[in-house]
Amino acid sequence: MQVRRCAVVFIEPRERLDFDLGQLVTGGTGIEIVREWIALAAHRDEEIPLDADEVSALGMLSPENWIDPAEAGGNLPWQLLEGLIAKGLLISDGDDHAALREQDEQVRASHWRGFSAALHRHTRWHAVDTLEAERRFGDETDRPFLERLGTPETPVRERVEPSRRIALGPARETELEKLIRQRVTCRNWDASRALSAEDFASTLFRAFGARATSDEPGITVMKRAVPSAGGLHPTEAYLLVQNVEGVAPGLYHYHPVDHALEPLGRIEAHESAAIALRMVAGQRHFMNAHVVIVLASRFRRTFWKYRNHAKAYRAVILDAGHLSQALYLASAERGLAAFITAAVNERDIESIFGLDPMLEGVLAVCGFGWRGDSIDEIEFDPLGSVWPKAPPAPA
Numbered sequence: 001m002q003v004r005r006c007a008v009v010f011i012e013p014r015e016r017l018d019f020d021l022g023q024l025v026t027g028g029t030g031i032e033i034v035r036e037w038i039a040l041a042a043h044r045d046e047e048i049p050l051d052a053d054e055v056s057a058l059g060m061l062s063p064e065n066w067i068d069p070a071e072a073g074g075n076l077p078w079q080l081l082e083g084l085i086a087k088g089l090l091i092s093d094g095d096d097h098a099a100l101r102e103q104d105e106q107v108r109a110s111h112w113r114g115f116s117a118a119l120h121r122h123t124r125w126h127a128v129d130t131l132e133a134e135r136r137f138g139d140e141t142d143r144p145f146l147e148r149l150g151t152p153e154t155p156v157r158e159r160v161e162p163s164r165r166i167a168l169g170p171a172r173e174t175e176l177e178k179l180i181r182q183r184v185t186c187r188n189w190d191a192s193r194a195l196s197a198e199d200f201a202s203t204l205f206r207a208f209g210a211r212a213t214s215d216e217p218g219i220t221v222m223k224r225a226v227p228s229a230g231g232l233h234p235t236e237a238y239l240l241v242q243n244v245e246g247v248a249p250g251l252y253h254y255h256p257v258d259h260a261l262e263p264l265g266r267i268e269a270h271e272s273a274a275i276a277l278r279m280v281a282g283q284r285h286f287m288n289a290h291v292v293i294v295l296a297s298r299f300r301r302t303f304w305k306y307r308n309h310a311k312a313y314r315a316v317i318l319d320a321g322h323l324s325q326a327l328y329l330a331s332a333e334r335g336l337a338a339f340i341t342a343a344v345n346e347r348d349i350e351s352i353f354g355l356d357p358m359l360e361g362v363l364a365v366c367g368f369g370w371r372g373d374s375i376d377e378i379e380f381d382p383l384g385s386v387w388p389k390a391p392p393a394p395a
């Protein structure tokens, strides 16, 4: 058998509080401070505790060259290496470890910058309920927000005295300005009214559709409404369609060149809201959107050009922001409403749509539909653009 170290692993020295009953019984506080090494690897979801010998061994093992463990030398006894294999940080060529080896190979083959890969892997959520977390946080303290956190940074960074500012002329009232004012993140939906097939199709096209493609030999790039690093547009739109005339509720992939839906699975209407709720980490105010859209990026498309690049992951994330703004404006144009959230259960979404996190990673969830006519959940509309009387600003 031969072994080599996994492609990407970062080791964090961490301090946490632990409860020690024995210490409480003997008159102590029962609280123990634990310091430990935690391995965060790009091919594993788990956070893996290590001892000092394992940390040191990882530093001695090559991520490139396969070696026979017997050749690793006296500093690295077999038991230590076996432990690292069991923890998945040392990759073996044995049949038993094929699944782990494949995950490691995927990271290697995708041209990830190491730090970005670990960041992406370890910021994904599974089964998080943000409402429940907020409730717990709220239960622990009844002090108001400002008292707990202090005042935030000022809204504007002012660099000179007001008298030195050069006043600029007003922006003319245009159609674009009107649309921008209509853009209010929606948290109240009208589930009683289906979205028309035409509203559905044209909003998707405005936000995600390709206006044209161009072929350099071997390289096809799309022209979309929004910019993308290298023109590569790695971000896909996966849909949970809940309430659209003529479109069966279910999972779809949007094909931006053909402007078509690719059906991925039917969902019974009564199951759909629960799936949406799982995706948006328990945020009930988004679960009834007529269309819920997962933005998932095929990293290899961008990393093909920007290999092992310090900025590549950031560039891909920016695309999600551009696309969601296009969706907001496209929705506003038709009198519809939109939302985006980064508080999402990426790992649950991956299993719903069959996505590998390091190949096609979930970055955000957005959606659109008809806004309801009563406010159950607060929206930020200080201009009164969508609500006759503006609700107060969010905290």
Ligand SMILES: Cc1cc2nc3c(=O)[nH]c(=O)nc-3n(C[C@H](O)[C@H](O)[C@H](O)COP(=O)(O)O)c2cc1C
Pocket (backbone or CB within 6 Å): 183, 184, 185, 186, 187, 283, 340, 341, 342, 343, 379, 380, 381, 394
């Ligand atoms: C990256 C990002 C993440 C967001 N996440 C959430 C979220 O988790 N829940 C939510 O209700 N709104 C979320 N929002 C919406 C913001 O709360 C909203 O933009 C803000 O309150 C300002 O309101 P406006 O969009 O109507 O101007 C998010 C917006 C962005 C850009």
